[in-house]
Amino acid sequence: MILTTDPAVLVLEDGTRHTGRAYGARGTTLGEVVFATGMTGYQETLTDPSYAGQIVLQTAPHIGNTGMNGEDPESRRVWVAGYIVRDPSRVVSNWRAEESLDDALVRDGIVGISGIDTRAITRVLRSAGSLRGGIFSGEAAALDAGEQLRIVRDAPPMAGRNLSAQVSVDVASVTPAQGERLGNLAVLDLGVKQATIDNLAARGFEVHVLPQDVTIDDVRAIDPVAVFYSNGPGDPAASDRHVALLRAVLDAGLPFFGICFGNQLLGRALGFGTYKLPFGHRGINQPVLDKATGRVEITAHNHGFAVDAPLEGTVDSPNGYGRVEVSHIGLNDNVVEGLRALDIPAFSVQYHPEAAAGPHDANYLFDRFADLVKENRA
Structure with a gap:
């Protein structure tokens, strides 16, 4: 798998911005940014429907080396609103893998971002609590920074949502x-x-x-x-x-x-x-x-x-x-x-x-x- 150099940006409702590389589908996605601490089992996390509406940040730095398979999904698709990783794997090296994580994200239309300091964002979320955020890639990455922040702040909070x-x-x-x-x-x-x-x-x-x-x-x-x-x-x-x-x-x-x-x-x-x-x-x-x-x-x-x-x-x-x-x-x-x-x-x-x-x-x-x-x- 060749990692993309296409730009992407993560914007949090507090105004902070993190520039990285597009990962998964291109476009815009909005949701509640949360971090997950598991070092294994990312396929189960991604296909857990309770993560719908949430942009999930993996605290483990290296994600994707075991790929995705048809035996371990917890439901019929990937449900996260967006995905944030630091270092996506360049290769898939597990004998059970049937596709790469990147391909699975593209297939289910999940906009993600890689190559950013996930530890720094985790520290922000650990202090401020969960924040609304947006990932912008493809043409959306070129939007004005003020416009991107406005889009994020106009997104509905998780409180009050029936999903x-x-x-x-x-x-x-x-x-x-x-x-x-x-x-x-x-x-x-x-x-x-x-x-x-x-x-x-x-x-x-x-x-x-x-x-x-x-x-x-x-x-x-x-x-x-x-x-x-x-x-x-x-x-x-x-x-x-x-x-x-x-x-x-x-x-x-x-x-x-x-x-x-x-x-x-x-x-x-x-x-x-x-x-x-x-x-x-x-x-x-x-x-x-x-x-x-x-x-x-x-x-x-x-x-x-x-x-x-x-x-x-x-x-x-x-x-x-x-x-x-x-x-x-x-x-x-x-x-x-x-x-x-x-x-x-x-x-x-x-x-x-x-x-x-x-x-x-x-x-x-x-x-x-x-x-x-x-x-x-x-």
Whole structure:
């Protein structure tokens, strides 16, 4: 692969500019600029739908040497709004590779930039928090600097955005259960990852992946033994319809498990608020305390919002679902990382227990969900 010398510029809403080389598709892209700390697994990051609307900066300096393959994608396409790397690999050297990362970005229309000081930008984001930004390449790189900044500042912030319809499937699909069959599981696709589906099927669920606009009648039609809300992008405060659906699920007594965005929506369904984090949690090395076991898990995250609930003790659900406790806490900043309802069969975590390509410390949560369904059936 021959690296391009075509110019590109990254413009942040604070007015800072970083000039580099075009990478991937040419054009203009806008989004919330965030950094991801994983040194491996960039294909899984790029194809994780929860990164929709975000321009992802890789803190690892050398990206692309293992190329892209047809076995590891977490969804049907690359979802990031844009991509920032320091040193893209000049060659693809993995035996499983089927195309280069650059070719995959071009195919899916992802505008990127390379050859800039990603460490300096990370330090800005670490201090200022996530910022709106834009990547301009091709003809757009020649736009007046003031015009580029205006375009960035006119872009919508992540707060208030509902992106579920952009990433969800249009038609329901079914993945057969493996081993002992537990029954039909309704999975609301808010940006679900393939590894999540695989983990649920491996626990005996017949996994029905449903579009994000289904009704409670649609859910009941598959005769589910439980309901699952996936990860996904956007602001949970802008997802009233999904919260209403979840309340109908809880009212019906169906066991529930939610991850990431699903955790925030369970918090809202129980009656708690949500808020935007200044920095967010992203990457595959986030320490989380499981309060029930005292164990510290290293976990994979991508969230910019969190549930506002008391960290200690039990509280009554403001919406009348009985007692609730915070089950997991993020150790970097004491953010709510999990909820457990004590009087109804429902729990959630803020991170990604499927964690492809790792870590796998939290994979046991899928077993916990299967056990909950079995107990509820009994």
